[in-house]
Amino acid sequence: MSEDEELTKKVKDLALELGADKVGIADATLAEDPPHGHGNPSAMMKDAKTAISLVLAYPDATYGIDMTDDLIIGGIYVATQEFMNTELSRIALRLARFLEKEGYKAVVISPELPRDEKRWAGAISHRYMGQLAGVGEIGQSNLLLTPEWGPRIQLTTVITNAPLKVDGPKLIDKVCKHCNTCVEKCPPRAIGAENYPPYNFNINRCFWGVMGWYRLTKVEEPPKDWVDARPTAMIMVPKYERQYPQIKEYQELESRLGWYPLCAECVVHCGVGIEAAEKRQKK
Numbered sequence: 001m002s003e004d005e006e007l008t009k010k011v012k013d014l015a016l017e018l019g020a021d022k023v024g025i026a027d028a029t030l031a032e033d034p035p036h037g038h039g040n041p042s043a044m045m046k047d048a049k050t051a052i053s054l055v056l057a058y059p060d061a062t063y064g065i066d067m068t069d070d071l072i073i074g075g076i077y078v079a080t081q082e083f084m085n086t087e088l089s090r091i092a093l094r095l096a097r098f099l100e101k102e103g104y105k106a107v108v109i110s111p112e113l114p115r116d117e118k119r120w121a122g123a124i125s126h127r128y129m130g131q132l133a134g135v136g137e138i139g140q141s142n143l144l145l146t147p148e149w150g151p152r153i154q155l156t157t158v159i160t161n162a163p164l165k166v167d168g169p170k171l172i173d174k175v176c177k178h179c180n181t182c183v184e185k186c187p188p189r190a191i192g193a194e195n196y197p198p199y200n201f202n203i204n205r206c207f208w209g210v211m212g213w214y215r216l217t218k219v220e221e222p223p224k225d226w227v228d229a230r231p232t233a234m235i236m237v238p239k240y241e242r243q244y245p246q247i248k249e250y251q252e253l254e255s256r257l258g259w260y261p262l263c264a265e266c267v268v269h270c271g272v273g274i275e276a277a278e279k280r281q282k283k
Helices: 005-018 060-064 070-101 126-132 181-185 203-210 213-217 224-228 233-243 245-257 271-282
Strands: 022-027 050-057 106-109 153-160
Touching: 005 022, 005 050, 005 070, 022 126, 050 070, 050 126, 060 070, 060 271, 070 106, 070 153, 126 153, 203 213, 203 224, 203 233, 213 245, 224 233, 233 245
Parallel strands: none
Antiparallel strands: 022 050, 050 153, 106 153
């Protein structure tokens, strides 16, 4: 593929001008076998050549709030996440329109991915595309870690047939410190220290955490039938709603505020994110 360096510069400059904190370009053809059953770019655009990965960083203080108070989480963390997703969507749409005017096709992939509820896989993995674009690396936590903000970011992707100059992947074992703090801090033990991503991650255990059920039930270790459920633990939701009335109460809160993760321990305690935030505070 011949690369158009001038067009690439225009795309990156526009993305940063519109408010993105970081932007990278990936070879879309490398994403034909994404992890965890996510879709690949060619399913969205048959002649997809490249993918633009857009990064927006959370304000540092967002991760200093009380992450045990649902109203504080909803009013700050969730609200900030929604604002950021709206901003990312705006930037991505402007880039897609720009590429169309240049004579190319482009599709915007929402930062809030619609999911297949049985597999809990989205149309694409923004984390995986970000790694392919060289903006960061998927660390032991299975989150995308950037050198500048660790995992404290939101992502989105634009797929295009434009022959842009590819940036990555290029960061290999240079971001994640493999300190295993994310492993130790994960309440439902969804992350393993023995293997490497994506093979050290148990999605059913993670559900028990991000859905907040380890807090609601006061049981950190998810039940065996929950962990063993296939295709995912989502088929067990009705059973546990009946077993724990407080879960139904939370579901009603969620319907008002929108879905959001009630466990972010792997993000909060990631050393890369903490060190990067501390450096900014000293400036």
